[in-house]
Amino acid sequence: MKKGFARRAIAATVALGLGMTLAACSSGGGGGGGTAVQSGDYKGPKVTVTFWNGWTGGDQQTILKKLVSQFNSSHKNITINPVELQWADISAKMPLAIKAGKGPDVTVAHGDDIATYAAQGLLVKSDAIIKDLGYTASDFPPGLFEHGAYQGAQYGIPWSVTPLGLYVNKSVLQKAGISPTDTPADKATYLSDLQKLKSKGIQGEWVDGYVFTGTFEFESLLWQYGGDLFNKDVSKATFNSPAGVQALTWMVDLVKQGYSPGKVAQDGNINALIAGKNAFNWNGIWQTSNTALLKDQWAAAPVPQIGSQKAVWSSSTDWAFVNNKGQDKNKTQAAAVFVKWMNEHSTVWAGGGELPAANKVRNAASLASQYPNLKPFLGELQYAHFETTAPGIPNAEATITTAVNEAVLQKKSPKQALDDAASQADKLLAQNKQQYGG
Amino acid sequence: MADTTVARSAPRSTRSGGPSGRTRPRRPSGRRTLTAYLFLAPFLILFLVFVVAPAIWGIWISLHSWNPLLPIHPFIGLSNYINLFTPGSLTSGDFWLSMGATAIFTVFSVPFLVAIPLLVAVLLNQRLRGGTVFRAIFFAPYVLGVAVIGVVWRYLLDPQNGVINNLLDGLGITQNFPWTVDVPWAWISLVGVTVWWISGFNMVSLLAGLKGINAELYEAAGIDGAGAIRKFWSVTLPGLRPVMAFVTTTTILSSANMFGQSYLLTKGAPGHATRTAIMYIADEGLSQNQMGAASAMSYVLFAVLAIISIINFRLQSRTSGD
Numbered sequence: 001m002k003k004g005f006a007r008r009a010i011a012a013t014v015a016l017g018l019g020m021t022l023a024a025c026s027s028g029g030g031g032g033g034g035t036a037v038q039s040g041d042y043k044g045p046k047v048t049v050t051f052w053n054g055w056t057g058g059d060q061q062t063i064l065k066k067l068v069s070q071f072n073s074s075h076k077n078i079t080i081n082p083v084e085l086q087w088a089d090i091s092a093k094m095p096l097a098i099k100a101g102k103g104p105d106v107t108v109a110h111g112d113d114i115a116t117y118a119a120q121g122l123l124v125k126s127d128a129i130i131k132d133l134g135y136t137a138s139d140f141p142p143g144l145f146e147h148g149a150y151q152g153a154q155y156g157i158p159w160s161v162t163p164l165g166l167y168v169n170k171s172v173l174q175k176a177g178i179s180p181t182d183t184p185a186d187k188a189t190y191l192s193d194l195q196k197l198k199s200k201g202i203q204g205e206w207v208d209g210y211v212f213t214g215t216f217e218f219e220s221l222l223w224q225y226g227g228d229l230f231n232k233d234v235s236k237a238t239f240n241s242p243a244g245v246q247a248l249t250w251m252v253d254l255v256k257q258g259y260s261p262g263k264v265a266q267d268g269n270i271n272a273l274i275a276g277k278n279a280f281n282w283n284g285i286w287q288t289s290n291t292a293l294l295k296d297q298w299a300a301a302p303v304p305q306i307g308s309q310k311a312v313w314s315s316s317t318d319w320a321f322v323n324n325k326g327q328d329k330n331k332t333q334a335a336a337v338f339v340k341w342m343n344e345h346s347t348v349w350a351g352g353g354e355l356p357a358a359n360k361v362r363n364a365a366s367l368a369s370q371y372p373n374l375k376p377f378l379g380e381l382q383y384a385h386f387e388t389t390a391p392g393i394p395n396a397e398a399t400i401t402t403a404v405n406e407a408v409l410q411k412k413s414p415k416q417a418l419d420d421a422a423s424q425a426d427k428l429l430a431q432n433k434q435q436y437g438g
Numbered sequence: 439m440a441d442t443t444v445a446r447s448a449p450r451s452t453r454s455g456g457p458s459g460r461t462r463p464r465r466p467s468g469r470r471t472l473t474a475y476l477f478l479a480p481f482l483i484l485f486l487v488f489v490v491a492p493a494i495w496g497i498w499i500s501l502h503s504w505n506p507l508l509p510i511h512p513f514i515g516l517s518n519y520i521n522l523f524t525p526g527s528l529t530s531g532d533f534w535l536s537m538g539a540t541a542i543f544t545v546f547s548v549p550f551l552v553a554i555p556l557l558v559a560v561l562l563n564q565r566l567r568g569g570t571v572f573r574a575i576f577f578a579p580y581v582l583g584v585a586v587i588g589v590v591w592r593y594l595l596d597p598q599n600g601v602i603n604n605l606l607d608g609l610g611i612t613q614n615f616p617w618t619v620d621v622p623w624a625w626i627s628l629v630g631v632t633v634w635w636i637s638g639f640n641m642v643s644l645l646a647g648l649k650g651i652n653a654e655l656y657e658a659a660g661i662d663g664a665g666a667i668r669k670f671w672s673v674t675l676p677g678l679r680p681v682m683a684f685v686t687t688t689t690i691l692s693s694a695n696m697f698g699q700s701y702l703l704t705k706g707a708p709g710h711a712t713r714t715a716i717m718y719i720a721d722e723g724l725s726q727n728q729m730g731a732a733s734a735m736s737y738v739l740f741a742v743l744a745i746i747s748i749i750n751f752r753l754q755s756r757t758s759g760d
Contacts (some may be wrong), residue, residue, distance in 0.1 A: 092724075095507050120507050206598070209707065261598060263616030266705065268598045275599065395726045406709040409620055427528040431728075435505050 042337045044330040046077040049338060052094070052104035054087035059289055060352035067348065071341055078334040091116070094322070098122050101325035106335035108159060111147050111316040112387035112394060118150040119391035119436040124321040125153040129336050133157075140357050141381040147389050148318050156318030157339055158357035160349060162285050163314035163380045164216050166304060167270070170297035172279040176200045183301035190280075190304045194259040197279055205280040206269035207251050207260040209405030213269075214251070216313040217282040218404050221247035223385050224307030229400070230425075234390035235433065237425035239400055240418035243307070248407050248414035250306060255408065263409060273298070284315075288373045289353035300376045314384040316357065350374050355381070392432035396425040500733035507727050518734035529722070529731050535710055536718035537739070539700075543714060544693040547629045551689045552682075554633060555640035560674065562641070563648045573645070577638035584635075588702025591631050592618060595703065624704045624712050631699055636692070640685050647681030648674070683754040687747060694743055715739050 051068075055061045061084060068080050083104065085093065091113055097103040109117060117123050137145035140158045148156025170180035176197045184190040197204035208214040219229065219239075227243025230236065238244075254260040273281045274292050282303055287293065303312050319339045321332050346356035347364070350371040355378070356362045368375045388397070403421035406412045412420070475482075500518050502511045521527040522534075558576055562569050579587065594601045595617035603614050617627045655673050664672060675682075697716040700706055706713030713721075719739070723732030 088725075116507075210705065261614070263597050263614075263619040265592075265596050265598065265616075265618050268596060271596075271599050277598070392727075402709055405707050409708045411708055424528070424531075431528060435503065435508060 042075070042078055042330075042334045044077070044333060046079075047328070047331050047334045048079045048081055049106060049331050049335045050104040051080050051082045051335070051338070052085060052090055052107040053082060054085060054090055054108065055352075056084045056086060058352070060349075060354070063348050063352050067342060067345060070345070071338060075337070075341075078337065080338055094122060095120055098322060098324050101327075103322050103324045105324070105327070105331040106319060106321055106339065108317050109156070109320055110387070111156070111318060112389070112397070114148055114156040114318055114320060115150045115389045115393070116391045116436070117320065118153075118155045122323060123155045124323045124327070124332060125155065126157070126321055127154050129321065129332070130154055130157060133336060133340050139359055141359070141384060143384070144316060144357060144386055147316065147386045148320075150389060150391075156320050157343070159317045159319050159343065159346070160354040161314050161316045161357050161381060161384070161386075162354050163312050163377050163384050164213065164220055164282055164284055164303055165312075165377050165380065166301045167273055167281040167283050167287060167293075168299045168301060169273050169276060169279050170299055172197070172202060172276055176202060176279070180297065180299070183299065184280075184304050185302070186304060187306045190306065193279070194254070194257075198257075198259060202277070202279065203261055204259050204278055205254060205282070206264045206272055206278050207254050207408055208264040208266060208269055209401070209408035210266040211401050212266060213281075213283050214404045214408060215401045216284065218244075218247055218251060218400065219385070220282070220303055220311060220313045221250055221306055223311030223313075224305060224309055226308055230388055230390075230396070230429070234388060234393065235429055237396065237399075237422040237429065239403075239425075240415070240422040244418050245415045247307070248404065248418060251404070252407050252410065252414055255410070285355060285374065285377050286353040288371075289351070300373060302376055302380050310383040312380045312384050314381070314386055316386050317354075390429075390432065391436035392428075396428045396432070399425040399428070496733045496736065499729050500731075500737060502730045503728075504730035504733070505727045506729055511730070514730070518731045519738070521731070522734060522738055529735070532710060532713075532718055533715070533735055533738075536713050536715045537742070539710075539712055540694055540696065540715040540739075542625060543628060543632075543696055544690060546625060547632050547693045547696075548686070548689050550629065550633045551636055551640060551693070552686055555637045555685075556644055556678075558637070558641050559644035559648055560670070562645060573642070576641050579635045580638040582635070584698030585702070587631060587635050588698055591627070592703055595627050618704050618707075620708050621711050624707070627703060628696075628699050628712065631703065632693070632696070636689070640689060643681060643685050644678065647678045650681075651677035679754070683751070686754075687750055690746065690750065691743060694739075694746075 053064065055064050064082065068082050072079055087110065090107065090109070094103055094107065094117070103122075114123070135145075135157060139145070141161060144158050144161065145154075148154055148158065166183065168180075168183050173180045173193070176193070176199075178193055178196055182189075184193050194204040207217070222229070222239055222244050225243035225246045227238065227241045227247070229239050231238050255262050269278065269281045270283055270287060270290075272278045274290075274295060276296055285300075288300060319342075321335055343356070343358045343361070346358060346361050347367050347370070349356050350367055353374075355374060356367070361367065362378065362381075368378065387393075399421040402424075403412075403417040406420075407414045407417040411417075499511075501513060501515060503514050503517075504511045518529075521529050524530055562573055562576075566572070595603075597603060597614055597616045597619055600617065602617065606613075606615070615623050617623050651674065655677070656669055659669050659673050695716050696714050697720065700712050700714050700717055704712045706717060710718075715735070716739075719732050719735045722728050722735065
């Protein structure tokens with residue numbers, strides 16, 4: 001324990017010390033002017049474009065590398081140099097690297113990071129580039145493009161979306177006498193299925209109190225009951241509204257009714273589904289590439305509608321052009337060409353368990369036929385809710401997980417847990433506004 | 439008094455001076471001091487650069503609203519400290535909850551981390567057949583990093599799919615204890631895993647101390663009619679005192695700095711009940727980018743640990759003084 005911590009502490013101290021030195025040398029970066037890209041291809045001198053991303057392993061890394069080398073061989077004057085880092089490292093390293101002029105030219109960021117980066121002046125205001133590339137909000141699922149904007153300027157171009165879905169173990173359903181093709185789509189069917197499973201001694205859905213995936217399930221239910229996470233200008237938490245209490249009560253009731261065990265560990269539910277111990281799991285589309293699922297008969301379906309309207313949680317990743325100190329406009333221009341090309345060739349990205357954000361690619365018949373497991377998620381994007389856009393928002397979002405955890409473990413009532421979390425979140429939101437402005 | 443200290447592993451008389459010390463008596467003491475400082479310099483420089491300078495820098499940071507991502511860090515005086523002692527502020531509730539978790543862990547882990555290694559060390563000191571093998575076995579877990587033990591035990595302790603609950607199931611105990619999910623079971627896991635992990639190191643230190651106790655003392659005690667238990671209390675424990683002081687102090691400090699086990703095994707759940715002070719400070723400083731508040735918390739934690747260490751040393755020196 002001491003060993004590990006000491007190492008971490010030293011690393012942190014060194015990083016911090018370095019950070020101070022670098023930060024002291026630079027004045028805060030501005031928003032950047034907004035480079036325009038000539039329509040058509042890049043005609044400038046030969047450039048190497050550095051591209052940071054967080055796909056450090058698995059199918060996604062392989063697919064990405066293939067796409068990049070394909071791009072490089074078809075574009076004589078552009079060389080893309082991909083750099084893989086842990087997502088958390090990207091947010092930690094980029095600010096300093098950019099201030100030193102050593103950051104990437106283009107990066108991929110999660111939807112809820114874009115505003116934080118933009119508020120720090122790390123990204124290029126990209127309205128002109130996006131206009132030249134010909135993108136509009138209607139090229140992407142409803143509500144997604146807007147999430148890449150901050151204070152009236154567009155910074156992000158959507159790349160992928162990852163909604164939640166309902167994973168089903170078909171053999172377990174059959175054991176309870178439920179037709180494996182009849183996946184439940186509404187509250188009544190869902191409850192009657194859980195009841196049938198319970199009568200066979202099977203706890204049908206295991207509710208957990210962790211980010212993966214209890215928090216995502218709670219947020220989906222909150223929206224289904226007509227609530228929202230935060231108010232319009234993200235100055236107040238609203239997840240403790242009556243809708244939120246209803247949503248969390250539904251989850252806790254699954255435990256109280258005996259449809260779920262009471263103390264599930266993180267990932268305990270998907271592992272139980274794989275082991276044939278439960279029938280349903282609300283989990284992300286990324287599980288479609290989990291080969292362990294192949295051990296049993298499984299299927300994915302849209303999440304059932306429990307509340308008064310259809311809604312589902314989804315995350316997203318976006319492209320963003322980076323505003324390095326002394327950023328070479330040719331490189332940004334070349335990066336824009338790369339982004340457009342990638343989005344056009346993103347069909348294969350579905351193989352890594354994420355949906356391409358570009359409507360044209362995602363809705364093409366070839367995608368559904370090539371990746372049939374992903375088909376049930378496609379329709380969900382009509383009513384999916386994406387991350388909240390506000391600088392520093394992850395800290396306020398983390399309070400939701402605490403509430404879900406406390407309620408699911410029955411340490412607090414759903415209302416009490418949500419009220420406590422909301423009051424903490426309000427303080428964090430005030431702190432964020434004060435520090436990042438806006 | 440002085441005669442009890444005989445049992446202490448006699449400190450090797452530090453060779454004063456150097457090889458040249460004898461040939462040139464007294465005069466060149468200035469140069470000798472300089473030589474000594476030169477030899478100390480490498481460590482001194484590291485100490486100044488990596489301990490003293492960051493410590494002072496940390497005090498400076500703690501007086502600011504310091505978000506490392508932003509170019510401006512407003513000076514806010516003692517606000518970060520005042521917030522910690524103001525109920526209902528952003529940080530006070532979470533901070534004192536984490537200090538409480540640290541206290542629980544320390545209080546429950548330190549006695550086991552001292553008593554069990556002591557017992558094992560005494561047993562291994564008996565010139566058993568295969569003693570070296572056992573010593574290696576007990577020491578082995580300490581070689582592993584916290585990441586390894588965290589991941590391994592998370593598999594073993596998983597409430598629904600873990601090996602331990604499955605074994606208990608086989609024995610007819612079908613309760614599915616939530617080892618990593620709910621208290622008090624999470625505390626049992628955290629303390630148990632830590633004892634398994636760290637005991638080997640304390641055992642080796644204590645064993646070294648045992649080897650330093652003069653065998654004649656046991657013989658003399660035997661002649662006076664002392665049995666095994668009496669020998670343990672009257673010869674072994676007093677003889678181990680300096681080593682015990684070292685072991686308890688380092689164990690208290692390392693328990694109070696616990697991070698990895700909670701981070702990997704329980705993730706601080708339920709709620710934040712098993713989130714230790716260091717874990718909260720790391721989250722506040724490195725994930726939430728509130729370096730100012732995190733530094734202030736570090737200093738409060740430091741103050742508490744300093745007080746505990748002083749009390750600990752006082753107690754140890756008082757018992758050895760009589």
